[in-house]
Amino acid sequence: MERLDAFMARATAAYYATRDPFGAAGDFITAPEISQAFGECLGLWCAVVWEQMGRPDPVILAELGPGRGTLMADALRAIAEVAPAFRAALRPHLVEASPRLREAQRARLGADVIWHQEIASLPTGPALILANEFFDALPVRQFVRRGDAWAERFVADGAFLEHPALDAPPLPGAASEGAVQEVSEMSRAVVATLAARPGTALLILDYGPAAGGFGDTLQAMQTHAAADPLAEPGSRDITAHVDFAALAAAAREAGATAHGPLPQGLFLQRLGLATRAAALARARPSQAAAQLSAAQRLLAPEAMGRLFKALAVCDAALPIPPGFES
Template identity: 30%
Template sequence: MRATSLNLVRSAIRCARPKAVSCRNAPVGVRWSSTIGTGEKQWSTPLAKALAGAITTTGPVSVASYMRQCLTSPDGGYYTRQSDGHDQFGAKGDFITSPEISQVFGELVGIWLYTEWLAQGKKDQVQIIEVGPGRGTLMDDVLRTISSFKPFAQSISAIYLIEASPHLRKQQAKLLTSTDTFSTSDLGESASSKHIPNCSITWCEDIRFVPKEETSTPFILAHEFFDALPIHIFQITASSKIPASATILTPTGPITPKTGPQVPKNQWHELVVAPITSSTPTTTTTTIEKDGDGAASTSKDPPPDFHLTVSKTPTPHSLYLPQTSQRYKALEKIPEAIIEISPESLSYISDFAVRIGGSKPPSLSTSKPSAQTSSQTYTPTSSTTTPTYRKSHPSGAALILDYGPSSTIPANTLRGIRSHRPCSPFILPGHVDLSADVDFLGLAESALKASPGVEVHGPVEQAFFLGTMGIKERAERLLKGTKDEEVRRRLEGAWKRLVDRGPTGMGRIYKAMAIVPFREGEEVRRPVGFGGHVVG
């Protein structure tokens, strides 16, 4: 879902791009100069300078636009820039993910897929799809595990990896394929899987390129994917002012806000990103750390290039998105309430649901816009609705593993991570990982709205999911076969880290959620890992 403002930002970025310096390999320590307003401003990265120039031209941008540019801009984005020797993942990078901590994690995910395949009657024409596969570590462990279950492995007809970064696609291909020779098709690049005989892995930039086939059974994995998708942030603002006759065009129809004395006392405004100028109050973040000897030391982050500010009037996004769910509407009377909404996340989860259960038939009803309402949700006509994808026999499953609250709407969760420690999301654009908590209940709600043929289980804590999948038993088997004490110590610490339920433990903070087929008249079946048992 790409807003017009994003296209303007990209256009302005192209115009503001420095000519003499490559954004992809620029050193982090250099400050980049430009003139913003009055006086010369120093920017921490070329991407920061380009963003500032674009914002000066178009005005403050949404957090979603800022995140998208910082993470995936072809000219210096965190995931898309040339690595110049820096790896985002692992102990030497900025963060470490569960598959990097222990091979057991990916093995259990592979076993979960196998149990779903059994429970659904051993379907053929299976598609394995992973969105945001990182370095490919999870998929490597999953496919290696699946290869041990020959009938399941033989049922797999295609493997798709959804990855926007050319640099990461190369890393994934090196790990997952047995050849350096790629074939090219309309979908993307392909190569043979080293784990699943006679099966190709295809890389696509967007899941929409992956074909939907009524006879296919898609098994979809999303591990630490949704937390990196752009979010919009909204805050209830008292005595909001909406310009007269400000008709807003939205995907579901036009909105004509109230004006004059009819304006609501409280209205959602969007938090937007603006450059920090010489007149903007700033603070320097000091982080207290401990060195190898346990002695305290301090490190200072560079000053941020940008900051958040409340939009002076409601934006098109603030008039539309908070009206899409009763959960958001319930907060309208709470002064200064803040919510985070990720339209891309809701779009992706809806796609997952449709692939598994088919889509709902388009509605033929229409509604006439009313000038007497500040916001209105309209039912799209059949001409504007995505064509119906019919699936007479729902099949497949999606497994989402990420962090966020179980039932509340995320608020104030935008964060930056660099060198394994938190930092401001507004420093060193393009060199800092940005993420936000996942709204699991929002994902579940969108999946159920998108398809009549699915049901949602979870979220459950990662400790519960991995515990019921048998992580302790699998770790004990590995430990029995290992005599090296150092290796044993690492194995033991790794699996316990994954299920740690302390206040900040991964077993508590990370959640698992599943989307599985639903058929009218059949008894609800809980999947393995969500309170169910192996069947089939």
């Protein structure tokens, strides 16, 4: 028997260590794999924030959980074309624990990258950090309202067990019987650590509610279909919705400024993703329909545009980053 967050951490580590889950042949598709315009827009977002920072040289450009390296490759290509001074100043860093995915990243990006097993080993200094669908994979604890107290969920033999919550964090008092409250202590700790770094801007894109709330959002995907998150640990992708309000609060408590969250569709629209996709469609007529369909998938409220959110965590001395202006 183990606490849910321990089970999730163990299952996720085993899952990513043994497979490449991305794309049509895998278990799910992320935004960088849908359209190159996604990574290009994020790269140019970083270029503008670098200008706001005062053009530090050198500057770290890091990605957390970089998958196959697709986002970073697209970002670096766009940066080299549009902001060559930024490209000369930046040093690419990837935080990736999976040896298999590191090999995929090395094949795509070459040797001009420094890899890290964990966030703590990122060097000090000005930094731009991208986290796309990273926080949803971090472990959560689940608490269930039982009478006038909270019970915590544990996992044993592929099923939930409940035990009295002995060390529960502060939880809302007004909750109906059986209500589930999720808490990701690791997510809050990661944001607090990065928010405390001087001269840092962190951009988070992930799925979840703008404000916290009750609900069991634990889910698993296998071959693009829903699966039992408690069965066969290590064989499927396990995630939970990101509590953006909790991340923003952790950032502010660490002394940083939190901007957003905004719906991803609105954020990407402001960055010009639709315009870039239209340009790609004109340049590649045979792929025009696919380019425009991919952009619509990222932007449309009924697709990824509303469920996914964007949150920026910045050094308090920095101005409002692009896309977050009111």
